[in-house]
Amino acid sequence: MNALPKQEPVRKQGGDPAFFSVYDIHAYYGESYIVQGLSFDVREGEILALLGRNGAGKTSTLRTLARMGDPELKHGEIWLDHQPLHEMKAWQAARLGLQLVPEDRRIIPGMTVQQNLELAQIAEPHGWSIQRIYELFPRLGERAEQEAITLSGGEQQMLAIGRALARDIKLLLLDEPYEGLAPVIVQEIEKTLQNVKKLGITTIIVEQNAIAALKLADRAIIMDSGEIVFDGTAQAVLDNEELRDQYLAI
Ligand SMILES: Nc1ncnc2c1ncn2[C@@H]1O[C@H](COP(=O)(O)OP(=O)(O)OP(=O)(O)O)[C@@H](O)[C@H]1O
Numbered sequence: 001m002n003a004l005p006k007q008e009p010v011r012k013q014g015g016d017p018a019f020f021s022v023y024d025i026h027a028y029y030g031e032s033y034i035v036q037g038l039s040f041d042v043r044e045g046e047i048l049a050l051l052g053r054n055g056a057g058k059t060s061t062l063r064t065l066a067r068m069g070d071p072e073l074k075h076g077e078i079w080l081d082h083q084p085l086h087e088m089k090a091w092q093a094a095r096l097g098l099q100l101v102p103e104d105r106r107i108i109p110g111m112t113v114q115q116n117l118e119l120a121q122i123a124e125p126h127g128w129s130i131q132r133i134y135e136l137f138p139r140l141g142e143r144a145e146q147e148a149i150t151l152s153g154g155e156q157q158m159l160a161i162g163r164a165l166a167r168d169i170k171l172l173l174l175d176e177p178y179e180g181l182a183p184v185i186v187q188e189i190e191k192t193l194q195n196v197k198k199l200g201i202t203t204i205i206v207e208q209n210a211i212a213a214l215k216l217a218d219r220a221i222i223m224d225s226g227e228i229v230f231d232g233t234a235q236a237v238l239d240n241e242e243l244r245d246q247y248l249a250i
Contacts, residue, residue, distance in 0.1 A: 018079075019044040019202060020171055025076030025086075027064040034060045034071050036226035042171070042219075045200040049217035049234060051210050051248055057226040058206040059103065062173045065204070066100040067093045081170055095125070097170030103179055105160040107148045114144040116159055117166050125168035133162040136195060154185035158192060165201075172196070172203040178212055186212060210248045214238050222247045 018041035027035035034057050042048050050058050060071050065078055067090045078085040085093050108116050117130045117140075134141030137158040143151065148159055157177055164172055177193070178186045186209065193216055196203065207213035214220060214234040222230035222237070224247055230237070237243060244250050 018042065019081060021077070021079040022065065023077040023079075025061075025064060025073060025078065027060060027071035027073045029060075029071045032071075034226050035064050037076075038223075038226075038228055040221055040228065040231060042202055042204065044202055046219060047197055047203045047205065047217045049210070049213040049220040050204055050206045050223065051213065051220055051237070052223035053247065053249065054208075056223040058223055059175055060226075061223065062100060062175050062204065062206055066090055066098060066173060068100075094167065095123075097168050098173065099164035099167055099169050099171070100173040101157075101160045101164050101175065101177065103175045105156050107151070107156050107159060109147075109149045111148055112145050113140055113148045113151070113159060116148045117163060120163040120166035126166065127168045128165045130166065133165055136165070137162055137192065152185070153181050154188055157181065157189055161192065161196070165196075169201060172201050174203060174205045174207075176207055177205065178207060178209045190216065210244070210250050211238075 020042040022041070023039050025035055025038050026033070038061060050061060052058055064071055064073050065085070067073070067085055067088055069090065073086060076086060080096055080098055083096050085096070085098065108119060111119065114130065117133060134144070139155055140158055140162055143155065148156070151159060161177070177189055181189065190212060197216065205213050205217065214237055217234040220230070220232065220234045220237045221228055222243070229247060230243060
C-alpha cells in the first residue's frame, strides 16, 4: 500500500465513528482504477444492499472492504467497530469479525459438511456452535457426513453462510448469494437470510437479483462506474422506477 499520511478516524458529528464506516476508498487492480472514492456508513444490525449494473464495481468493493489485497486499497479508511481495517490484512479483518462469503462459495473439496464447519473454527475467535448452525440450516445437519462439494448450489450457499457464522462475526459480506440458484432455492435462502436479519447481524449484500436484495435490505447503495450514485432506503429504490431503470435495469 502506498504510504499515506495518517488520518483521523471518520467521526459522525458529535459522536463516535459509526459501527462500520467507509471513507473515500480508492482501489486498483494494477493500473486499473476501479473503486473510485466511496464513502458510506452502516449501522449495527442494518442490512445494506450494494447494487449496480454488471461491472459497476460491487465485488471489487466487497473485496476491498475484506482487505483481500486485490484490488489494492491505495487511499481511504475502513473502520469496523472502532478498528482501522484499512491498516490490516484479510486475516486480521476476519479475526475482528468481518466475514466475506464470496460468489464461488469456496467449499473445501474432499471434506464433509461437518469438516468444512470445523475448519472454520480451527482458530479463535469462534462464533456459533456447529449445533446452532444446524438448527438454522437443518438441511446441513441432515447432510453433515456428505462430501460438501456434492451439495446442491443452495445447500452450498447455506454452508458458506454457516461457515461465516462459525466465526465470531460482526459484519457479514455476501457476494451474490442467489447466483445460479433456481427460484425455489432463492426463496429458501431468502428465508434463511430473513432469519439472519432477525438475529441482528450487520450485513452488506451484493446481488444481481436487485428486487430480492431490496426486499431483505433496510438501505441501498447504487454504484455506477466505481462511484456511489444513490444512498437511501431500500423502499425508496423500489418506489423509484426511473432510478431502477437507469442503474439497475429492473
Ligand atoms: N482481477 C481483476 N483485474 C482487473 N480488472 C478487474 C479484475 N476483477 C474485476 N475487474 C474489473 O473491475 C470492474 C468491476 O468489476 P466487479 O466484478 O467489481 O463488478 P461488479 O459490479 O461486481 O460486476 P458483476 O455484477 O458483473 O459481478 C470491471 O470492469 C472488471 O472487469
